[in-house]
Amino acid sequence: MDLLNIDRRIIFVFVFIGVAIPLMLDFSFPIKATEPVQRVFDEFERVAAEEEPVVLVSFSYGASTVPEMQPMALAILRHAFSRDIKVVAICLWPEAPGLAQQALAQVASEYGKEYGTDYAFLGYKPGLWAPIINMGQDFHDAWPRDARGTLVGDIPVTSAIRDLNDFNLVFDLAAGDSIEFWWIPFGVEKYKFAFSGGCTAVMAPDLYPFLQSDQLRGMIGGLAGAAEYEHLMEIPGSATAGMRAQSVTHLIIVAFILLGNAAYFASRRKVTA
């Protein structure tokens, strides 16, 4: 089959067009939240109903996954700030601080939130999961100062936090192992705080066992998950817009797989016949 041996650069052009055209056109498909995403939303709503609600948001992703993770970070920060939940942000990934600062600054200004009283940014600490154990024992010991060099005891949002259990919810934004192999075994397991997370689509299937065992209370998986969250928030953002291109390219890839396999089986039949 010569058709199957076409130069792959021709296929590359198809993919580029499949992404670019839907982005430039204006059409949409209805979005409905799946259960894991709904659970995250419900967790934030539960937190919002509590007294002096405060969440810990851990940025555990780097630059390579920005298109997937940044819309998710914006969506959950919008949810927190719109419901007057205070946010303490930390980074467990060395590339994350720049991205976390951008997201926090943008959403805080959208909702008129003040640094120090409504949110704090504590920066990055190395050690993969070691900071999680450290925070579980003593939060101020793990993060003595914020990214600006202020002692956490002097910042209103963090001054009363003793350990991870003082947060109404811990939320991890993960591009790698951080949910499955850092937060769950070294945090949730011992300290039993409420924990949910968002991750790249690559990681999402691995986390289903933890959703069922309640070690993870809800999960936003990839750009599609972020779009569902935007839908629940009724604030369509870049993830929702991306779903047009995502839908079209998925259909293209599925068509490619079907075509390729049809040709493969046709050629095999010819050989055997």
Added chain:
Amino acid sequence: MTNDKKLFIGFVGLFALVNAILLGGGYLDMSWASLGVIVAAGLTISLYSFLYHDNPLFKLAEHIFVGVAAAYIFGIYWYQSLYGEVIVRLFSIGDDPGTTTQRLLLLVPSILGLLILTRLSVKIGWLSRISFAFVVGVGAGFTIPRYISAFVLSQIEPTIRPITMDMDGLNLVLIMIGVVSVLVYFFFSVEHRGFVGGVSKVGIWFLMISFGASFGYTIMARLSLLIGRVRFLLDDWLHVM
């Protein structure tokens, strides 16, 4: 002149022209932010040129990235950990509230940390083994009980719930069959023949569905990244969205 050289010059010319139009048309202004968008667009397209084939433009962009990334991460480690925490506390710079005991205790990881760096020397490199023994030993020790609790106990317990005569019960039975058969597949003490062979075959089916899930989701992830970059090119740079 080779074909590739012509392509290269054509590309650079076109890139300059497009940017001139964008600047002239007022889509981009003469600010650092606009310059940034132009640089980022140039690097993005240079990296995509690898799709045509491996070429100097790709290699150039890739190596610029490698250098910037290394220095960026140095900055994070320096300001947020080594200076921002270790040095500030050890030498009690500024408003540091630490006690002398805390400072003395902090000396231990600082010295162990410096010992790690001896690995770069052939003569005294063995000193780094003390630090590695600490990192690896403590890591292993923390891991064992926590993995038993978080993975073994917490994953087994929700699997062995009472089975009911409804859809949930059926799903629970399927999950049970799946977990057991996958464990049997990764069981190496018995030949995969007869009954065990049959069970391990079922295990493969479950594994294949889960790989299918990972496969579909990975494709989704890569496409999302591409969508993000194309959006950047079309919207932030070209302003055609």
Added chain:
Amino acid sequence: MFLTRTMPTLLAFLFGAVAVMIYYVPHTVAQEIERELSLWLRILYAFAYFLGLYSILNLHWTRISRREGGWAYSGVAIASFLVMFFFVVYNDGAGPFAPQATAGGYQWMFTYIHVACSSTMFSMLAFYIASAAYRTFRARSSDAAILLVAAIILMVGRVPVGRAISEFFPEAAAWLMEVPNLAAKRGIVLGVSLGAIATSLRIIFGIERSYLGGGEE
């Protein structure tokens, strides 16, 4: 021999055994030890980063000094490192002995070079996946056929267009994720964690010493 081999092994045993035991002891003293150990661990990781930095710079420096093929690119890597390093140390005018600035050349290089390149590199895989989808993802065995069918249902079911085509797709996708996928992933997690526990044990009891580097294996 004692200093280079036995002592590190003994230390690993000592630290490992203490780290295991304090897990079962709720007393404040044990919890304080746990806190201190985790603090030390994360500070050690900060120092360990320099080994990685050294190896990258050394790799490119060696290529330049030996004039290996493509050494000029290594020069580019070193040069871009130095430029970024300057901005890191300059710290938007505050110098290296102050909290990190949130603006300036450092942030600019991060946003427009680092983020742009990093996410572009991985997005390239989208193209390769598409080409592989057409040319090589074959149901060459019944196993691969199951994999592909599951993948197709998920790819259609997890995007909004799937629901537009038929409610079957999102529902089937959810079931596949929550039942067979969950079961297989749980089996894998159990196997992997037993493996990790076994490796940790071998380290604590000095059976696995590859972390000492050199010599063994």
Added chain:
Amino acid sequence: MQWRANRIVTLLGVAVLLPVVLSAQAPPRASAFDTPNDAGGSITVTWPRVDGNETTNHLVYIATAESGPYNLAAEVEGKGAVLSDDPGNYGRGPEQDATHFVHVSDFTTADGRQPLDNDVTYFIRVAATRDGMEARGAITSAMAKANFINWAKMNNFIIGTALSLIILLSISLARRKDMFIRRIAGLEAIDEALGRATEMGKAVLFVHGLREMDKISTIAAVNILGQVARKTAQYDTLLKVTSYDPVVMSVSQETVKEAYLEVGRPDAYNEDNIFVAGTDQFSYAAAVEGMMVRERPAAHIMMGYFYAESLLLAETGSQTGAIQIAGTDAFTQLPFFVTTCDYTLMGEELYAASAYLSREPRMLGSLKGQDIGKAFLIAALLLGSLLATAGMPFITHALAAH
């Protein structure tokens, strides 16, 4: 098993309380004791649940002297927690279902919240309130203590100890005698591929993953490479090995050289066929792809830990029509190998294949120990599920993580 210690304490308290049925306004009979399994600074206060009185709230007062003053320490709603909500500390059963509890770790004073001290006797009264009426119960006392053993984690400790003993014993046993592990189908597939390469008179390409020499997957890959090299030396087939890490390259050179010596073909060994093909991810992939397309080896064997480049390698490789065999413990990359390769060693199969070939006691024994662990898990899953369905969930409860 882990509830035994707490149960005695609980039963003592509950036995006194249970027979008494209280009306809403009747003062609750409270009892107090040190909160088990904790670092101290907390006292557990319990009182019986009264059915149908969910609107009655309870206030817990605490004092350092029996005569007072009593400060408010906790306020518990009518439908507050019962002991069986915390089975790790208090066990399960009808008594636990019928007893409310609260952990008191601090109380309100004029100067704000004050924490409890260890080893100090506190006096406690519980009051039932409804519609502004308050009925205070009798005074009881307790002392908070820091505990030395967390009994709730006893199941974890027992499993950990058993697993450790099994694995360590298997390793020491493996040092004395050879242990059986099953044939690994992937290794036979490699033999077939080598055979075909020999028939066709073409080369075999062995591609290493990206991780360093001290990783298990890399060690396994080198062990498999040794086996491959012995066969190619026997068949007189050209073997090329690409690596990413220079150390992996030199170890591979040693391994292949040794294999060629072993079968008496040192003359056929050529060091230049084992090299570093690239030093960053995508360049490595591009270089290996180039070799696949230009040199058209008959078989590609890809072993080790791969990242995103797996797709590029396997796709190009399958286009050339070569037999492809992969082995990796990178689960995220396995789907791409499964759909593009003729045979794939998945996860632990890679380690098993390596142990099968090298017969190294450390690996064999460890694998054997893990197998015994898996057998126990399978038994617990099947038996536990049956018993739970039959209404006897004690295995389920014994395996709960607290």
